[in-house]
Amino acid sequence: MSNIVLIGPMGSGKSTVGAALARRLGRPHVDTDHFFVARNGPIPEYFSAHGEAAFRAEEARIVAELLDAPRPSVVSLGGGSVVSAEIRALLKSQFVVMLDVTEAQAEARIGDAATRPMLTAGTSAPPIERWKRIYAEREPLYRECADLIVSAAEATIEDRAETIIQAMRRER
Ligand SMILES: Nc1ncnc2c1ncn2[C@@H]1O[C@H](COP(=O)(O)OP(=O)(O)O)[C@@H](O)[C@H]1O
Numbered sequence: 001m002s003n004i005v006l007i008g009p010m011g012s013g014k015s016t017v018g019a020a021l022a023r024r025l026g027r028p029h030v031d032t033d034h035f036f037v038a039r040n041g042p043i044p045e046y047f048s049a050h051g052e053a054a055f056r057a058e059e060a061r062i063v064a065e066l067l068d069a070p071r072p073s074v075v076s077l078g079g080g081s082v083v084s085a086e087i088r089a090l091l092k093s094q095f096v097v098m099l100d101v102t103e104a105q106a107e108a109r110i111g112d113a114a115t116r117p118m119l120t121a122g123t124s125a126p127p128i129e130r131w132k133r134i135y136a137e138r139e140p141l142y143r144e145c146a147d148l149i150v151s152a153a154e155a156t157i158e159d160r161a162e163t164i165i166q167a168m169r170r171e172r
């Protein structure tokens, strides 16, 4: 049995839905960003000190380590992990779920975006403007990697977790 890996744009609920899903399945939940922070300190500070390329390299190492879990887990990735060809290759042997969101949902959920430097660094524009551009760039990669796409219409955290559980049962 493989891990369930959650991908999708910032604010789509990868971290939150991942925790709910793991609880319901009785599986461990790991969030690669939490692991990153435990190892390297806060993401915005890391971005300012070392830049995005260094973040991506460390993110790829962490994703590889966490996908190699001792037992099937729910793994929430960061929104930009699919940009790495190395991570996309690792995802081929996992059950990958894309969480989709509307722009309005994302806008409400990214809040002040203070912990998401991709939305704020070097600009005073509203975070949702950056979010839209980044989503347009990455959407084909999310779709290419996903075995299941949970639509934005599955709005609540529990609905999203339930949809994933039902889809997994059908896969077996
Ligand atoms: N389905 C949902 N409905 C309402 N709020 C949500 C939902 N999913 C996530 N949230 C809230 O949106 C914010 C961002 O969610 P998060 O799980 O951090 O997204 P991601 O990890 O994809 O960036 C959090 O405050 C979370 O509680």
Ligand SMILES: O=C(O)C1=C[C@@H](OP(=O)(O)O)[C@@H](O)[C@H](O)C1
Pocket (backbone or CB within 6 Å): 008, 009, 010, 011, 014, 015, 033, 043, 077, 078, 079, 080, 081, 115, 116, 117, 118
């Ligand atoms: O989309 C991105 O490039 C990023 C998304 C963040 O994770 P979430 O998608 O969980 O917010 C985090 O990994 C980092 O700030 C970079």
Ligand SMILES: [Mg+2]
Pocket (backbone or CB within 6 Å): 014, 015, 016, 033, 076, 077, 078
């Ligand atoms: Mg997250």
